[in-house]
Each structure stands twice: as structure tokens, then as C-alpha cells.
Amino acid sequence: MRCEFKPYPCYVMADSLYKVGIGNSTRQFWFGTPPRAGPDVPYTFGLTGILVKLKIQIEHLLTMRWDTWGRFTERSAAYQPWIWTAGNHEIDFAPDLGESEPFKPYTNRYxxxxxxxxxxxxxxxxxxxxxxxxxxMSSYSGYGKNL
Structure with missing residues (x-):
């Protein structure tokens, strides 16, 4: 199984546990990989939607809210896989404020x-x-005049 951890690509084995950390850092994380793909392999996953910190980040381009949201979700996302998608709270499209590229904070962080x-x-x-x-699938990905 190949993964894309920027800036380095890596290879991981199916159904394995990996510990992740940098040097002697006290912040150590782990993650388990899913079982190898197959037609008879059971797999349980959950779906959750609209996990937002505050709507104010969109209205005022307060991008530091993205970072506090990242620290908030890290307690769960560091130990189990999260599959992200963007919605209306992640558009961040405000050409009048100089932000003309939709989803820029989202795609740079996730x-x-x-x-x-x-x-x-x-x-x-x-x-x-x-x-x-x-x-x-993001239902908002066609947002903007040039998309």
C-alpha cells in the first residue's frame, strides 16, 4: 500500500500498527492501517458531516481558526484515519478581500x-x-466563476 505523506512518500503494510514521531519528541502518535482489500473482508467505518469550529472564519477570513480546528481534531485524527472533504464552510472565496482561490486554506492544510x-x-x-x-465528493467544488 502506498501513501502520500508530504514531503516524503512512504510504503506501509496492510493491517499493521505504526508509531510516528520526530526525534526525541514527547509527541508520539500511532495509526493502524486497514486490512488488505478483498471482497470478503469486513470493514467498519463511520460517516460524520458538518464539523465546523466557527462560521466567523469564512466571513472575516480568520485563517488562524483553521489551525485551532486542526489542534482540536488532532486528538482523534492522529490515531485513526479521517477522510476529509470540503463543504460550504471551507470555500473561503472572497475576491473583495484578495482571496480569489476557493478552498485554499482547506487544500493547504488537509x-x-x-x-x-x-x-x-x-x-x-x-x-x-x-x-x-x-x-x-464535495458538492461545492464548482464554486466560483472560473471553475
Whole structure:
């Protein structure tokens, strides 16, 4: 199984546990990889939507809210896989304030494996996990005049 951890690509084994840390850092994390894909492999996953910290980040381009949100979700996302997608709270499109590229804070902070599924955008991609294909689609990805 190939993964895309920027800036270094890595290879991981299916159904394995990995510990991640930098040097002698006290911040150590771990993650488990899913079982090898197959038609009879059971796999359980959950779906959750609209996890936002504050709507004010959109209205006033308070991008530091992205960082506090990242620290808030890290307690869970560091130990189990999260599959991200963008919605209306992540558009951050405000040409009158100089921000003319939609989803810029989102795509810079949340790297997803869209290239592995031959997608052209991080706003839609698919992931094969055990016996399931998980299709991730942002219904807001066509936002803006030039898209």
C-alpha cells in the first residue's frame, strides 16, 4: 500500500500498527492501517458531516481558526484515519478581500490521496478500504466563476 505523506512518500503494510514521531519528541502518535482489500473482508467505518469550529472564519477570513480546528481534531485524527472533504464552510472565496482561490486554506492544510485514485482535484476522490469503495465528493467544488 502506498501513501502520500508530504514531503516524503512512504510504503506501509496492510493491517499493521505504526508509531510516528520526530526525534526525541514527547509527541508520539500511532495509526493502524486497514486490512488488505478483498471482497470478503469486513470493514467498519463511520460517516460524520458538518464539523465546523466557527462560521466567523469564512466571513472575516480568520485563517488562524483553521489551525485551532486542526489542534482540536488532532486528538482523534492522529490515531485513526479521517477522510476529509470540503463543504460550504471551507470555500473561503472572497475576491473583495484578495482571496480569489476557493478552498485554499482547506487544500493547504488537509492533504488527501486524490492522485492515487486518478482524480484531478482534492475535492473528489475514492479510497478502497477492505471490501468497500469510499467515494468522497464535495458538492461545492464548482464554486466560483472560473471553475
Amino acid at each position: 492533504h488527501v490521496p486524490f492522485i492515487a485514485s486518478a482524480s484531478t482535484s482534492p475535492l473528489w476522490y475514492s479510497i478502497k478500504r477492505a471490501s468497500a469503495y469510499i467515494i468522497v
